[in-house]
Amino acid sequence: MTPAPSTARSSRSALPTLRQAAIVTTATLLLSWLLHSLTSTPFATVFSRVGFVGGCLLMAYSAAGKWHPRWLAPGAARLLAIVLTAPLASLGTAVLSQGGNALAYLRKTETLVGHILMVILALAFGLLFSLLAMRNERRANERADRLQAELERNTLERELLDARMRLLQAQIEPHFLFNTLANVEALVAAGSNNAGPVLRHLIAYLRAAMPRLGDADATLDTELQLVRNYLELKRLRMPDRLQFAVAELPALAQFRFPAMALLTLVENAVRHGIDPSVDGGRIEVGGHRDPAGGKALVWVSDSGVGMSETAQPGTGLSNLRTRLQAFYGGDAHIELHEQAPHGLRVELHFYPEPKP
Incomplete structure (x- = not known):
């Protein structure tokens, strides 16, 4: 001291x-x-x-x-x-x-x-x-x-920031876990033959994902792996209504990234975009980095029902915005764009930092 x-x-x-x-x-x-x-x-x-x-x-x-x-x-x-x-x-x-x-x-x-x-x-x-x-x-x-x-003052601000990020992440983790378990319960209650495979995939997924939920050193690469596993699990539940593509992002893979942040957007796309749609839809995850300015863009898009005029940002999106700014600074922000003919694209804009 x-x-x-x-x-x-x-x-x-x-x-x-x-x-x-x-x-x-x-x-x-x-x-x-x-x-x-x-x-x-x-x-x-x-x-x-x-x-x-x-x-x-x-x-x-x-x-x-x-x-x-x-x-x-x-x-x-x-x-x-x-x-x-x-x-x-x-x-x-x-x-x-x-x-x-x-x-x-x-x-x-x-x-x-x-x-x-x-x-x-x-x-x-x-x-x-x-x-x-x-x-x-x-x-x-x-x-x-x-x-x-x-x-x-800087030390106290860093400690407060760490505590705030832990609190925000603690709000997100149960939200994700209980939603996933609710999906399994729905399959079991409906007597679906997919209940067994989904449950097995869920157990395997949680074994891989749970150690990373509080990982302060998570990278975008580990986050993309979680997203792929999550979407595979969701496709088992509705194979005829969900398609997805998760891009490889070698230019951003090893940069630090808030744990569960991208997964929150994908979960929102499934829950609010694909599930309410009669025909289902497609989810795509991608991104790139500006080689000149160094600014990164990571996005999640879906071809679901889109965002209604009266829709309000939920807890997950609000927490994500706060976590993103706490992680990367005040320049980091989230943008929402309607897609034609229907759907939503959520973009994360930030200046990445390499993993220490």
Whole structure:
């Protein structure tokens, strides 16, 4: 799990970053050159003193951000550290350069004025750079928080999407199974000689199909196999009223496809198109992929009674539309087209993704 922003900040190092060190070094060089030009003091002497003070302020700033009393905010602790460190670091330059003569050295008016100027410059630049650094750090933390929130939101959306797809699929599976069992019951009740063969084919079909109902890695090829088995089973029930053709789709066969999605369309074609028709009809399943744009089209057509003007999309078709968009994104959609002289063609439009 990605650490929360508070956890990441609590592990902040007490040492300055390379970027902070580079900024302080650059500022030290520029300030040393300016003081050298104004006072005619050797550049090496000025740089050693300014550099020592700058280094002390940088370490104090970093340490105060890591170690500070709980009752004191990190920003206030850093500013307080700068205020306390500036005069001490300036005094340290005198001690390091003069040793035991530091007090006598500071009694001189010219030296004391220079020391006071050093303290003022240290405070001014130290506080200025601290405020700028804290502002940049605050912005960086805000960006990190936004990225973390976006990551968590995307994770929750994926989990919600998975749960929603499982729920939609759970609604479809019993619908398909109970409809098929109802067909077998009708044959048995009518005393049809086809009842035995249909039941045997149903058992064989369910043995092959049931492990795939919840298969998250199903492909269009496995879905087409289920469709063929289903239509073979249906043709045993009404051999004189149902013909079908399921095309081979090598260009799309290995792409991921929502389990039971195509079977839902075929089942609807049988139930609402072929069954109500006096003469029965023909069901065809096909598709292709645009080699230029990559968009795929898979369709199921029937020559049954077609769709009446008052017909409303059922649960299966509504769930399929939602599953298709959840699986392939908002561009995926379903189109229904009346066929002449009668019948219906249902098209699935989507951009496929290869099986991982």
